[in-house]
Structures are given as structure tokens and as C-alpha cells.
Amino acid sequence: MRTSQNGVVARALAGGCALGLALILPAVAAAQDKTYTMKITLPTINDPSYVFAKNYAAALEKDSGGRIKPQIFPLSQLGSIPRQIEGTQFGSIQCAVLPPEFFVGVDSRFEVMAAPGLVSSLAQGQRVAADPAALKLMLSLGANKGLHGIAMFMNSPSSVIAKSPIRHLADFKGKKIRVLASPFQTAPIARLGATPVAMTLADVVPAMQQGTIDGAVGGIVVWTPMHFSDAAKYVTETGQPAVFVMAEVNKAWYESLPADLKKLIDDDASAQQKAIGPVAEDIVGKARKGWVANGGELIDLPADEQSQMMKTFSEAVDGVAKEKPAIYDAYKVVSEAAQRVK
Helix, strand or coil, X not given: XXXXXXXXXXXXXXXXXXXXXXXXXXXXXXXXXXCEEEEEECCCCCCXXXXXXXXXXXXXXXHCCCCEEEEEECCCCCCCHHHHHHHHHHCCCCEEEECHHHHHHCCHHHHHHHCCCCCCCHHHHHHHHHCHHHHHHHHHCCHHHCEEXXXXXXXXXXXXXXXXXXXXXXXXXXXXXXXXXXXXXHHHHHHCCCEEEECCXXXXXXXXXXXXXXXXXXXXXXXXXXXXXXCCCEEECCCCCEEEEEEEEEHHHHHHCCHHHHHHHHHHHHHHHHHHHHHHHHHXXXXXXXXXXXXXXXXXXXXXXXXXXXXXXXXXHHHHHCCCHHHHHHHHHHHHHHHHCC
């Protein structure tokens, strides 16, 4: 009798398991068959940011077996940079590839990567971006504001494009220079006797042509491919600040993905961050040659004046960082990383 009862129980359990599997397996299969559109936005084209986005998109589509369908929108096709950030926060855009200082409205600590004097070369910049402490800090910012950080890398060193040549520090005096809206950029430029003017990249060429500004801080990887030589021919290679870039995805979208795709989002971003270093070096080198080939001039400050500029910038950065404890603590993390990987 007991054996018979056991048999009934076993058959019931087996039937229950079969029913459970019958219900679960179609759901799993459906999740594995579902495709996810991933809009990737950025303001530039043919620079390291664009190459990162293109290679990242290709890796995701391949590694996911087509379950993630990335679409790249360079040149701010999805709106101004503030709109791109809002779209990524609230889900109409799934990924933004932008300099971190543009995210200061999300968290003011994003701007620490824009501090002049943080790094002195592209290679050092990539090492800072890969430093575990610096990377952990920067990727965590915005987590409570709808963002999930996936990668950070150095895009290029900065230079100053100008309508008239800036060959000496004294040539900065009285000039109106476009910068990003970060005290880490406005304060150092002001210390050189220039007037910093916060302005979006898209407004720089018409502003120089109309005389609203005399020059702008940015990267040669932008000046050359985006034909800024139409507005100015002179580029002074200050090397400061470093232009870092971060890739941020919409957190709610990321959390909605199956576990294996979430892992791919992070792993492929990390792999492309590691791969971008030599690519960035090559793009910067070609952009410099292209600028000269198009009739532009590249200028270096005299060595003693470059050193004086760095000293001036360091003093300005220290003053800015100390104004807010949270920013100072974040700057300490990344500046200590820069010293470790010098």
C-alpha cells in the first residue's frame, strides 16, 4: 500500500514538474528571442568617441546574436547635448557617449575629469581611466539619476583654436575663449587674462565667424574632421585639459535586460575601453597632419611658458576643488590615480 502511495506522489510530482517546465520554457525562449533596440548618441563623428561607439555597437550585435540592435546617431542628431543626457536618463535614448563634464547637472562630481593638469599624455589618460578606484568612482555617478556607467576613456588632449595666433601666454589676454561650463575650465582660462565663454560645440564656428569669441578650447580630433579651419587657422597645442569621454546607459533599460545581455553591455564596453588607446593615438596623429595639410598651423608655447601655464592651471584647479567637499574628495581620487600611473 505504501509503495502504491509513493508511486502516486512521484507521478504527481513529475506531472507538476512537467507542467512547470511547460510554462517556463516558452517564457525563457521568448526572452531569448526578443530583440532590444539600443540608440547610441554622441555629438561628434570620426573621432575616438565615434570609433568607440561604432566598435561597441558591432561587438554587441555580434555577441548577442542579434538580440541587441544598436543604432548610432552622431553629430547630435537626437538633439542638443542636454537633450541627449535627458533622453538617456529617461529612456528615449539607451546610451550616450559624452565628455563627463556635460553631466554636471546630474552630479557635479562628473566635472573632475576636466581639470587641467590631471594628465600629460594620452597614454597616461587611458591608464587613469582604467585605474580601479577612478573608474569605480566615475561609473557610479548618476546611478541614482537614471544612469548606469559602462566605460570611460581619454578621447584627446585639448588645444586652443583661434582666429589670430596664440604663440605666448600674453596673447591670451583680452581674448574671449569658448570653454565648457565647468569651473575647472573657466577658472584656469580666466587666470590667463582671457574671458571664458561657455558655449556648445555647434555654436563655435558661427561665433568665431561673427566675432562673438576669439577662440575655443577643444580637441584637434574635432577641429580637423568637422572643418573648423573654415573659421580659424591657428591651433595652440596646450594639451590641457584632457578630453575624457564616458559611456552611460539608461539604468531602467539596462535593468530590464536578461542577465546575459546585461553582462554583455558591461563586458563589451570594458573591452572597447581597453582597445581604444592605440586608436585614439592614431586618430590624434592623423588629425594633426590633416590640420596642417588643410592650411592650418600648429603652435607650441615656449617651454618655460608652458610650465608657467601648468602652474597657473594647477593653482586654479586646487582653488576650485576646495570650494566643495564632494568635488574635492572626487578630485583627490582621480588625481591620486593620475600620480599612480604617471
